[in-house]
Amino acid sequence: MSKKSRKKEGPALLSAAGLVRFYEESDVGLKLKPHILVGIMVAFTIAIIALSKLMPIT
Structure with missing residues (x-):
């Protein structure tokens, strides 16, 4: 197998393992x-x- 075909298999193997x-x-x-x-x-x-100054909570 060439290096290019191995690189293409990488994501497929990861997706098969559920790691994507x-x-x-x-x-x-x-x-x-x-x-x-x-x-x-x-x-x-x-x-x-401003509202707290105008209408203070008692």
Whole structure:
């Protein structure tokens, strides 16, 4: 057997042994730029602090 045919058998042997990693890249979901996400988090934090000052829990 040549070296090229042995390389082709490698993945088949691994899949037969159940050692192949199964993953799929998916483009599902919301994609945001990092600076937009940080801005949203800062705004949310400020809103929570402002609400806690305006309506304190007793």
